[in-house]
Amino acid sequence: MVRPERTFTISELAREFKVTPRALRFYEDKGLLAPQRDGLNRVYSGRDRARLVLVLKGKSVGLPLVEIKELLDLYNADEQHRAQNEAALKKFRERLVALEEQRHDIEGAIDALKDGIARLEQVLAEKAPAATISAARAYEREARRRLAEA
Amino acid sequence: MVRPERTFTISELAREFKVTPRALRFYEDKGLLAPQRDGLNRVYSGRDRARLVLVLKGKSVGLPLVEIKELLDLYNADEQHRAQNEAALKKFRERLVALEEQRHDIEGAIDALKDGIARLEQVLAEKAPAATISAARAYEREARRRLAEA
DNA sequence: CGTTTACCTGACGCTAACGTCAACGTCAAG
DNA sequence: CTTGACGTTGACGTTAGCGTCAGGTAAACG
Structure with a gap:
């Protein structure tokens, strides 16, 4: 069958x-x-x-697709899957290193951003008492929007 | 002066x-x-x-450069830097969210890779007894390298 | 028989952030 | 005078991974 x-x-x-x-x-x-x-x-x-x-x-x-292709090609060529496994292992390790580096970079960027956000929040908090016209307008718009929603 | x-x-x-x-x-x-x-x-x-x-x-x-431009433009237009700060704050927060998501994705990929690597290592370790010529050569190279280092 | 529906093959478009090349100007040093 | 360093403006090329047509085929449905 x-x-x-x-x-x-x-x-x-x-x-x-x-x-x-x-x-x-x-x-x-x-x-x-x-x-x-x-x-x-x-x-x-x-x-x-x-x-x-x-x-x-x-x-x-x-x-990347090209590397995936390489692995797939190897997989076919190598019936024992030995070289294929070794190659895959190598690529995986490389990718892992790259990813960990990326993660590191991103974490750096995240820290930088959090820092910037904190600064901005502080600046805005300080300025808040002396509200600007534009802020007042923004408030008005927002108020109207909420009324419209209700 | x-x-x-x-x-x-x-x-x-x-x-x-x-x-x-x-x-x-x-x-x-x-x-x-x-x-x-x-x-x-x-x-x-x-x-x-x-x-x-x-x-x-x-x-x-x-x-992205376009967003940086927006911020810079605002910075000029807004002498009080009020709207500028608010806009920057918003963009920063958005970026932060995006980055944290990216980090999450990357961590997922890292886990997946580590998993794959572990599997491959196991497979290769099991096959190892019946060492292939290439493995033997790799061993030799490694051995020579270590000798050279010492 | 006509009309969907699913499928096909090119082939150009798109995004981001530049790299690269051509062809040329300008100015000081040797 | 010529060479070299530095500068300029287009304009096309690059990379990845498809999206988006246009224009055509083929089978199934009513």
Whole structure:
């Protein structure tokens, strides 16, 4: 019983993984997927679907499509998956380092922003007593808006 | 004594802030800077320099140039700096939220990667007994490297 | 038979922040 | 005089990952 493996249309897969058909065609263009054809129409197999899962996982950790492709290619070429695993491991580690650096940068930016926010809040608090005309106007607008909402 | 304020050439500023002259011209193109001219040559004043500092600070927290421009424009228009401060505060807060979300995403990706790395390491460790030629070579290289270091 | 519906293939557009190149001007030093 | 350093203005190129047409095919429905 060679159960005739399930297949998928482009929009089925698109729906399932919340990507657009355009994206799937794009991945194909880039050599990440290679579905069969029924005439012109793409027919995705279970393996294609699995590959797509890997593509999306790669994307989720920020790997560029070209690198994902490399991994997928290796995966095919290397039946033992040995070199593939080593390569993946290497890429993953590199990505990890890059991500941790990014996180560090972002944390720096966050600190800088919090600092700036604190300063601004202080300045505004000091100025608050001597409210400007524009502030008064803003208050008026806001008041009207709330009345309108009610 | 109106000490003739110091001025800067494009490459001076570029060197000082480690940006390219091209970048400075680009900022000007985008309306972020507006240095005087001596003939065709740009002449940056102290105020221009100060603006540049703000531009770079904005960049460092990930604000797009267009938004930095908005803030700078406001800064000029609003002598009391009141609206400017409020606007900046708003943008900063938005940016902060965005950055914290980014950090969250990155942390998710980092976890996913660490997970993947752990799996791969395990797989490779299991396969290790039946070491491949490439692994043996890698070991050799590593061994030589350590010897060389000592 | 006509009309949706789903699918296809190009091919150009878009965003951000510059890089790069061409072609030229200007000025001091050798 | 010529060379080199520095400056200028366009204008096109780059990177990633698709979005968005335009224009056409093919099958299924009523």
